[in-house]
Amino acid sequence: MRNKAEALFRARQDEICAELEALDGNTFREDLWTRDEGGGGRTRVIQEGGFFEKAGVNVSAVFGPMPKEVLESAQGRGVDLGGDGAEFFATGISLVLHPHNPHAPTIHANYRYFEVERAEGDKVWWFGGGTDLTPNFLVEKDVREFHGKLKSVCDAHDLEFYPKYKAWCDRYFHIPHREEARGVGGIFFDNLADRSADDLYSFVADCSATIMPSVMPIYERQKDKPFNEEEREWQLLRRGRYVEFNLVYDRGTSFGLRTKGRTESILMSLPLTARWEYDHQVAADSPAGRLVEVLREPRDWVGSM
């Protein structure tokens, strides 16, 4: 499964990057890197492109002794990975796209396969992942369509998946100190091992094939929409919140930094530019205010289709 999952993520990276290059008009810079403690990855970035301010698509397969902090943090979530001396293997794809145009949303997706050989000798494995959308303005049609695509791919595998993973996504991408969500959600799941590895592989293969179809129609509709200075400023403030979530709460970022991952590949998720204004307020009935309302109280997007 290690090789099969890694091959899947590498193939997805190629497919996705080809589509993104066609949209942006620029080619990705590619960096191959290795990790001292074991493994490596392939990072691809477009910066200040035609459509994207910053777009990163990364695959990696890393392994080695499991860091103590990660064992403890898993234990804190009720996952027993055993004591010191565990070895881990992790392979995954992660993608973050930040367009120039404030009307075009940021999208994030990450799919991964994890194995831990516990010090006790047995092996634990799981899949994790998700796709979620972070718009600066609320375009209900876009959000419904996005969630609709994710629901379809979930439903093809298990009717319980979408409601469960939609709710998990809302819980995970939450910024407690702002009392709001990072974006309008999507799906998120972790420690998935409740059926055969082949079945879950097939689910993750389908989810990762749905990243581009879930966002491309939105990009096509929003990419030429004119915007003004005020909308650009609001976009930069929202990117500030994106940075807050990723640096303060995101487990993937924290895991990466603590396992001495490649910093540039981990923090490639951060936007090119961000802004923090003291006590910025938005009117409830403004376009910005309508987004904030949804971030404060996540909605059921597909039920209302």
Place this chain on the structure above:
Amino acid sequence: MRNKAEALFRARQDEICAELEALDGNTFREDLWTRDEGGGGRTRVIQEGGFFEKAGVNVSAVFGPMPKEVLESAQGRGVDLGGDGAEFFATGISLVLHPHNPHAPTIHANYRYFEVERAEGDKVWWFGGGTDLTPNFLVEKDVREFHGKLKSVCDAHDLEFYPKYKAWCDRYFHIPHREEARGVGGIFFDNLADRSADDLYSFVADCSATIMPSVMPIYERQKDKPFNEEEREWQLLRRGRYVEFNLVYDRGTSFGLRTKGRTESILMSLPLTARWEYDHQVAADSPAGRLVEVLREPRDWVGSM
């Protein structure tokens, strides 16, 4: 001591803000706020001023039940604050100044007095604080003068203070995932209770009176220095690192967010604008490169005066 320390910090805020307003040409916006669980503060901010892109000076005095995470985090540092049921009181001043001009450094200072009534019934108190400088370019004269001022105030109290607290500052303001310091340091100390509260109060009173004298001569020299686009971009990248330190590692920020402090007052420390370029490189013999060299290997600034 609670009232005495709080009064000191409020007086310092007034003195400092008067000096900053004279430099900037704008007046501070002031927000008085209260905290549901107990206490409150006075936040003052200048944003997009004449000299400062963002300048914040905050005083607060907060109290209430000690959050569990804080007790555990203190325990992790070897400080026993007792078990559940402890009550805390904290008063402090914190200041972060981000000038427009890339040649003028960011300065941060924070002084605080802390009391914990442990569940066991006894009381623990300490002082903490520090002043540190984050320039975008290395101006050796500025850094030597800055450290010299801090050394003088330390030496007047104890000859062991400056070397000890200079080293503590270098250790504290370190960004492990970047393998560099946030800036060129200064002084930092915490859990200080090794002499009488009056003696330490007097030390903290002198330190907080030295914030402005340590940085004003630098601002006077650098404020009209011309700068170009490249220097501005480098400033924004350095501000990105500032954000990384504050959100990932800073204990004060983490304490504030976890104790449900006022988010806008805590994150007032973040710059107005920041930037993250993928894998930005600087030439070793460039002005940017000379700063990075010092961030990678902190120097003894006063020994070489």
